Amino acid sequence: REALLRVQRRRIAANLALIRDNLDRLRPRIRWYQPKAGCIAYPSLAGQISAMEFAGRLLNETGVNIVPGSCFLQAPSHFRLGFGRADFPQAFQLLLDWLE
Structure with missing residues (x-):
């Protein structure tokens, strides 16, 4: 169990670093809000x-699935972004390319 947790924590840390390293590519279209814990964020x-x-x-255009924040009682401009998956870097790159 501890070994699995270590692997997942490393993955989450790496994926979060990937997001932080690309904040300039997200702005001004997306506002990033750092989650206090966990692997789910609600950018707007x-x-x-x-x-x-x-x-x-x-x-429809990339195959990347995010969930509108309204499904989680968030404002209509927010969406749920999970960054705990092993394939997050590939999906995030598709998002970045699509935004440009």
């Missing part, structure tokens, strides 16, 4: 598009 969209529309377009 800075433009006029809703997270629902954003999530739909992102999924």
